Amino acid sequence: MEYITVRAEGSDQFIEKKSRFIGSCKPVKTEEEALEFIAGLKTKYWDANHNVYAYILREGNIQRFSDDGEPQGTAGIPVIDTMKKSGVTDAVIVATRYFGGILLGGGGLIRAYSHTASIALGAAERVRMKQCLKLGISCSYDSYGRVQAIVPECGGIVDGTEFTDKVTISMHMEPELLEGLMRRLADATAGRAALERAGEEFYPLPVE
Structure with a gap:
């Protein structure tokens, strides 16, 4: 019996057309833990334009995501899809964006949020x-x-x-x-x- 999750809390960031994206990831066991992590980062990055999130839990087979004000389908879905493709569960990702004044477009947002999720998973280190x-x-x-x-x-x-x-x-x-x-x-x-x-x-x- 085995599953893939992340070893520890981690974060990384990058700049895309003057917008700063911060990916934060943490292993969690319950929805309460996931929501607590999300709330904490919304407080930490209170001045960000968006705090998109997604989490997947083994218990109850729970999968949740939020675009947090970004155009529907351009933020939360790319984040949770990246988690699914990596096979990760019992984890939460928050993708924070500070808008830099240049619109990225739908495709650009999807790529940016997918990359944010990827670097967050890399920082938290996937483990089996x-x-x-x-x-x-x-x-x-x-x-x-x-x-x-x-x-x-x-x-x-x-x-x-x-x-x-x-x-x-x-x-x-x-x-x-x-x-x-x-x-x-x-x-x-x-x-x-x-x-x-x-x-x-x-x-x-x-x-x-």
Whole structure:
């Protein structure tokens, strides 16, 4: 089970025929969070001509957008279409425009708002959220060096390491990679490394 969202809040901007466009993006889980982000940017950019927005949420399959005074179909739709094409969900984008005195026309507005959404997504960094296995590996100090090297080689990501009378590595990995890890651990430690499952959780992974 996986989906694509953005890693963190980010923003970027550009100038198009003297109009300044600012794209701001943030990961959100609920409509309340999305609306709070939109309201905050409308306050921050209170003197802007337009604060166009769009958001897509997994929960309830919610999709909303607003042209915020721009000609119908030239602002909110290009923003949400850009989000859809990138596969992003659980995210909100606000595209702010300070009008520079030169009309862009319908096609120009569509291109400008699409680009604003694209740079906002780039600033927030798309990630693939996947349900991964949370694992714990216990091994001796003698085996630690080999085990530590094997985990990333098998696609695992170390979350923490505890040193007591033994070494315990906390990690997560995609479920389909577990079998390969188990084989490598058994070979490297003669079966002495203990591997325990600690549940499942969504983790950010690179977008392929």
